[in-house]
Amino acid sequence: MIIAVDGPAASGKGTIARALAAHYNLPHMDTGLLYRAVAHTLVHGHGEAENEQDALAACSFDDALLADPALKGEEMGRVASIVSAHPLVRSALMKRQRDFARRKRGAVLDGRDIGTVIAPNADAKLFITATPRTRALRRHAEMQKSGSQMSFDHVLTDIRARDRRDAGRVTAPMAQAEDADLLDTSFLSIDAAVQRAIALVDARIGAADR
DSSP states (O other), X not given: OEEEEEOOTTSSHHHHHHHHHHHHTOOEEETHHHHHHHHHHHHHHTOOTTOHHHHHHGGGOOGGGGGOGGGXXXXXXXXXXXXXXXXXXXXXXXXXXXXXXXXXXXXXXXXXXXXXXXXXXXSEEEEEEOOHHHHHHHHHHXXXXXXXXXXXXXXHHHHHHHHHHHHHOSSSOOOOOTTOEEEEOTTOOHHHHHHHHHHHHHHHHHHHHO
8 A cells, every 4th residue: 555645844744644654554755855865965065956967966875864863954954945856856766765665565655746756556645735824833843942043934934935946846846636635734733634644545545445
């Protein structure tokens, strides 16, 4: 069983994807970490995120880098959003994602283009969203806990900029697949969002079995 979970930054898709993986006992891949690993390689190798060839060269990172906590940083997320717009980068990282999705028992993958590009034949697809302000509030709270002094307005501006880049790129733009279920988490608790996601997946699986 393959479950595709897509959506914009800070929508809750990562939390929901991990919960789905635990619920259905499936492996999980946060595909955003691949792009963050490219960003990390660029930042520490003095490459330019806007330069597609530099970003492509950075795609040869070792898988061990995916476990580095530094990838979770806000700066890595910002740079990852830039490099993910390069068609050659997306093509280079596609095989890793598709190989993971093709595991014998299946998998849960979350990202921006899982249901539309990476696993278009997934058994269940969710598009997780929330208002930009809600997402910015969540991200700002997380950043404050880690000691960041960035203002809320700055975070909101960054969220909106990422949305524009993700939805506006030429290759594999962020979009809800036609057969994906929409889940708006703006006014849901984490537990409520997870339970709703499980119900949506169960409904899809049940419909496929009928």
